[in-house]
Amino acid sequence: MPQTITLFIPCFVDQFVPEVAADMVTVLRRLGYELRYPEEQTCCGQPAFNAGFWDEARPLAERFVRVFRLAETIVCPSGSCTTMVRCFYPELLSSSPLRGEVAALGKRVFEFSEFLVDVAKVSDVGATFPHKVAYHDSCHLLRELNIRQQPRELLRHVKGLELVELNRSDECCGFGGMFAVKFPEISGAMGDVKAGHVEASGADFVAACDPSCLLHMEGILRRKGARVRTIHLASILASPAAATTDRAGQAGTAQPAMAAPGDEGGR
Amino acid sequence: MALAKPSQGAREEILGRVRQALKSPAPKRPPVPTGPLFAPVENLLERFQREAATNYMEVKLASDGAGVTAALREVLASLTEGEIFVQDTPQLRQLAADTADGRPVRWSSEGAPAESSRATVSLCEGLVALTGSVLVSSGGCGGRGISVVAPCHIVVTHAGQLFPDLESAVARAREIAFDNSYVGLITGCSRTSDIEKKLIIGAHGPQRLVVILQTN
Amino acid sequence: MTATREQEFHRQARDKAENLAHRKTVRWAIDTYDAAVARGKSRFADFEAARQRCYEIKWEAVNHLDRYLEEFEANVLKRGGHVYWAADSEQARNYVLELAAARGVKRIVKAKSMVTEEIYLNPALEKQGIEVRETDLGEYIVQLRHEPPYHIVTPVMHLSRAQVIELFREKIPDDVKGDSHEELTAAARRALRRAFFSADMGISGANFLIADTGMIAITTNEGNGRLCTSVPRIHVVFAGIEKVIPRLQDLATFWPMLATTGTGQHLTAYSTLIGGPRMASENDGPEEFHVILLDNGRSKLLADTEQREVLHCIRCGACLNACPVYRNIGGHTYNTVYPGPIGSVLTPHLRGLAEFQHLSYASSLCGNCNTVCPVKIDLSHHLLQNRRNAVEQVRPPWRLRLGMRLWRWSMMDAGRFRLAGRVGKALLRAFGGAAALKPWTEYRDLPPVPEKSFRQMWRQNGAR
Numbered sequence: 001m002p003q004t005i006t007l008f009i010p011c012f013v014d015q016f017v018p019e020v021a022a023d024m025v026t027v028l029r030r031l032g033y034e035l036r037y038p039e040e041q042t043c044c045g046q047p048a049f050n051a052g053f054w055d056e057a058r059p060l061a062e063r064f065v066r067v068f069r070l071a072e073t074i075v076c077p078s079g080s081c082t083t084m085v086r087c088f089y090p091e092l093l094s095s096s097p098l099r100g101e102v103a104a105l106g107k108r109v110f111e112f113s114e115f116l117v118d119v120a121k122v123s124d125v126g127a128t129f130p131h132k133v134a135y136h137d138s139c140h141l142l143r144e145l146n147i148r149q150q151p152r153e154l155l156r157h158v159k160g161l162e163l164v165e166l167n168r169s170d171e172c173c174g175f176g177g178m179f180a181v182k183f184p185e186i187s188g189a190m191g192d193v194k195a196g197h198v199e200a201s202g203a204d205f206v207a208a209c210d211p212s213c214l215l216h217m218e219g220i221l222r223r224k225g226a227r228v229r230t231i232h233l234a235s236i237l238a239s240p241a242a243a244t245t246d247r248a249g250q251a252g253t254a255q256p257a258m259a260a261p262g263d264e265g266g267r
Numbered sequence: 268m269a270l271a272k273p274s275q276g277a278r279e280e281i282l283g284r285v286r287q288a289l290k291s292p293a294p295k296r297p298p299v300p301t302g303p304l305f306a307p308v309e310n311l312l313e314r315f316q317r318e319a320a321t322n323y324m325e326v327k328l329a330s331d332g333a334g335v336t337a338a339l340r341e342v343l344a345s346l347t348e349g350e351i352f353v354q355d356t357p358q359l360r361q362l363a364a365d366t367a368d369g370r371p372v373r374w375s376s377e378g379a380p381a382e383s384s385r386a387t388v389s390l391c392e393g394l395v396a397l398t399g400s401v402l403v404s405s406g407g408c409g410g411r412g413i414s415v416v417a418p419c420h421i422v423v424t425h426a427g428q429l430f431p432d433l434e435s436a437v438a439r440a441r442e443i444a445f446d447n448s449y450v451g452l453i454t455g456c457s458r459t460s461d462i463e464k465k466l467i468i469g470a471h472g473p474q475r476l477v478v479i480l481q482t483n
Numbered sequence: 484m485t486a487t488r489e490q491e492f493h494r495q496a497r498d499k500a501e502n503l504a505h506r507k508t509v510r511w512a513i514d515t516y517d518a519a520v521a522r523g524k525s526r527f528a529d530f531e532a533a534r535q536r537c538y539e540i541k542w543e544a545v546n547h548l549d550r551y552l553e554e555f556e557a558n559v560l561k562r563g564g565h566v567y568w569a570a571d572s573e574q575a576r577n578y579v580l581e582l583a584a585a586r587g588v589k590r591i592v593k594a595k596s597m598v599t600e601e602i603y604l605n606p607a608l609e610k611q612g613i614e615v616r617e618t619d620l621g622e623y624i625v626q627l628r629h630e631p632p633y634h635i636v637t638p639v640m641h642l643s644r645a646q647v648i649e650l651f652r653e654k655i656p657d658d659v660k661g662d663s664h665e666e667l668t669a670a671a672r673r674a675l676r677r678a679f680f681s682a683d684m685g686i687s688g689a690n691f692l693i694a695d696t697g698m699i700a701i702t703t704n705e706g707n708g709r710l711c712t713s714v715p716r717i718h719v720v721f722a723g724i725e726k727v728i729p730r731l732q733d734l735a736t737f738w739p740m741l742a743t744t745g746t747g748q749h750l751t752a753y754s755t756l757i758g759g760p761r762m763a764s765e766n767d768g769p770e771e772f773h774v775i776l777l778d779n780g781r782s783k784l785l786a787d788t789e790q791r792e793v794l795h796c797i798r799c800g801a802c803l804n805a806c807p808v809y810r811n812i813g814g815h816t817y818n819t820v821y822p823g824p825i826g827s828v829l830t831p832h833l834r835g836l837a838e839f840q841h842l843s844y845a846s847s848l849c850g851n852c853n854t855v856c857p858v859k860i861d862l863s864h865h866l867l868q869n870r871r872n873a874v875e876q877v878r879p880p881w882r883l884r885l886g887m888r889l890w891r892w893s894m895m896d897a898g899r900f901r902l903a904g905r906v907g908k909a910l911l912r913a914f915g916g917a918a919a920l921k922p923w924t925e926y927r928d929l930p931p932v933p934e935k936s937f938r939q940m941w942r943q944n945g946a947r
Contacts, residue, residue, distance in 0.1 A: 042897055048887055060894055097850070139851075291788050301536050305739075415709040448757065455752050462667060471679075472710070
């Protein structure tokens with residue numbers, strides 16, 4: 001059982017949704033882990049890789065391998081970024097001098113819910129979140145990492161939380177990285193379909209393990225004027241001490257991305 | 268009348284490219300042990316009847332020759348006036364004589380079925396319990412058209428022709444493959460759901476497929 | 484200036500994606516399909532084992548393609564059939580045009596064949612004054628409408644009954660006796676029976692070419708494939724070279740698999756095997772049998788060891804139904820013979836990467852296609868490889884290359900990364916409504932821009 005966790009905080013989480021990372025930190029600390037955060041980390045290279053620019057992605061991947069070389073257990077609040085390291089680094093770095101390290105690295109990096117349930121063997125993290133929650137299966141998390149039960153297991157143990165069924169929970173929300181802005185008409189339609197299912201579920205919140213899906217779904221739901229809000233699994237598990245409570249009323253564009261748990265006015 | 272050009276075309280060119288391409292090996296997934304695809308079929312006759320019901324195929328059981336005759340007479344009586352097309356075998360010659368009741372009969376030995384045939388009558392190469400299918404062949408069952416031209420196709424068979432599953436039925440097809448220019452597995456009636464996904468029974472092929480099965 | 488393929492794709496995609504009636508129709512069709520497939524899969528003792536077995540048979544066939552093609556050809560010839568090897572569309576078309584001319588063919592009936600669409604066969608035949616009638620009900624309908632099929636298995640998924648009524652009343656008014664689904668099907672039956680019984684030639688495709696018996700396998704539900712191959716005096720088969728499988732016995736695996744993933748059935752109504760023209764002892768059937776084996780870029784794909792497995796495809800259509808992109812933009816938007824995930828992967832290989840790379844980018848890489856493919860083709864990974872190939876072989880616009888290089892440069896150093904983050908956030912705050920952000924903001928609200936990065940929160944108070 002590891003005592004020290006090294007944090008892999010994806011580039012856009014660091015910059016645009018840092019509270020997700022802060023909430024993951026809250027949960028890990030609550031469970032008694034020592035945390036390390038290598039500040040030299042930047043990006044795993046996924047955007048360039050997905051766009052077909054493998055020559056640009058490769059040096060970033062090699063840099064990642066070096067930055068996390070000494071980390072024994074790495075935890076990440078994003079399914080797609082974890083997938084990049086575990087599933088795609090072997091192909092991307094197949095001719096690299098670092099290729100011998102890649103398989104072992106893949107075994108040391110975990111998505112957050114996967115870490116809690118499969119490694120820490122914890123299903124109840126002592127969270128309280130008295131709302132109706134629907135869970136969205138992010139594509140890479142589900143199909144590349146085979147993570148389906150772990151987030152549901154964790155949500156079922158949250159006090160007061162009612163897990164409602166989401167029709168076609170495994171249908172893509174439409175983000176897909178650059179796809180979201182390269183083919184906005186398709187991405188928007190897919191998001192609209194997903195938003196329809198979310199609204200029909202009767203949930204107060206839709207949760208997922210991928211901040212990228214949540215950014216996209218939040219944008220769609222707000223544009224529709226929907227009541228439902230998005231929330232990352234980490235923020236639910238950190239509740240009621242989630243960083244989201246600090247963000248209510250924060251200055252910025254549009255409305256806050258995540259409502260404060262227990263904020264009755266948000267219902 | 269031969270074609271002006273040799274019929275082979277770009278054979279050597281294509282095969283050459285194929286052989287060249289295959290000089291480099293492609294990756295292969297690791298093998299995974301696989302057992303039978305379907306659970307073994309227990310009661311063949313019962314399973315055949317159950318599957319046939321889901322395929323809109325009518326199965327009429329008969330305990331003896333008299334029962335077969337009666338069943339065929341009943342089906343023919345339900346059809347409108349007009350010619351039927353029958354596979355030319357001694358058994359079916361006798362059956363037709365006992366049941367046609369003045370209806371004109373065209374035999375397979377005379378050629379192809381007429382477009383206006385009300386029904387066709389044939390034997391079969393076998394029945395498949397797993398799927399409720401009928402195995403037919405051009406040589407063994409009166410040609411190709413007999414199983415598709417008329418709105419009603421009647422198959423005269425017996426329980427000894429039952430195969431449990433596809434592995435055994437396809438093995439039988441393999442045995443007769445070089446003796447027939449057509450071998451087919453017919454699983455129920457012609458159907459389509461092209462329009463709004465609504466299932467309609469009877470598209471271009473028969474709307475009724477009747478299997479008269481002698482159990483003894 | 485005429486629109487490029489990619490621009491046209493965007494235009495049609497937007498049109499369909501915003502059309503809620505279209506969305507509803509397609510949803511309905513796919514929900515029906517999904518329910519049928521779920522039932523179909525439950526009939527297998529082990530569906531995943533069946534997929535593995537299909538994969539292994541196809542791997543064996545494609546990776547020994549020369550051997551099995553030669554065995555197939557030898558057996559067809561032994562049975563009195565002809566085999567013609569067509570390097571490209573033109574050779575394939577010319578063979579049948581010459582055959583038709585030599586045999587005095589005036590009317591042709593066709594069972595569905597994607598390969599004949601690929602080689603643009605119908606226009607060439609019609610130009611020679613030959614009447615060509617599609618006989619699969621869905622294909623017949625789109626032929627009357629002068630439009631391409633919407634889906635490789637269910638060609639008129641996009642049409643309502645009202646639209647079919649209107650079409651039939653215009654084109655075959657004497658055959659229409661009512662408005663119900665049954666009556667419309669019966670009307671088509673009447674019209675097409677005249678075609679079957681007056682045709683000189685029947686053309687079909689083949690789901691499989693069987694090497695050990697020199698037979699072709701066709702599966703249909705309607706019986707039109709049976710009539711096309713039983714009544715006219717000449718039968719011509721078009722098939723891609725990758726369709727050959729080693730043994731007839733392999734069909735005990737492929738028949739139920741194709742039926743399940745194609746339509747959710749246990750078996751289709753007619754699983755047909757044709758081996759040559761009628762035999763001397765037989766009472767009916769075509770007098771002549773011709774198989775046209777088409778390369779048209781397949782041997783080139785075979786040489787791409789990374790993507791060779793794309794040739795395993797059995798054209799079941801499952802990946803189309805599984806694809807959330809397809810569900811929203813529909814089959815016509817792709818403007819290719821093969822739409823959906825398989826089409827996006829395959830078309831660059833058959834018709835060129837430069838012109839068709841945009842299809843590989845029009846995907847969120849969700850991977851649902853991979854999970855439903857009966858022969859386990861890694862479709863979404865091949866889309867990624869197509870993208871990589873596009874970047875390497877077809878130079879992307881210099882702006883994009885520069886942008887990527889700049890992005891990489893700023894990510895390679897933590898200090899530059901932090902600076903880039905600060906600059907990016909400042910720009911977002913200042914220009915949140917700018918036109919440059921329209922690709923995001925047209926359909927979505929922007930997220931609020933946080934004050935601090937996680938890095939700053941960590942430094943300041945350990946992110947407590």
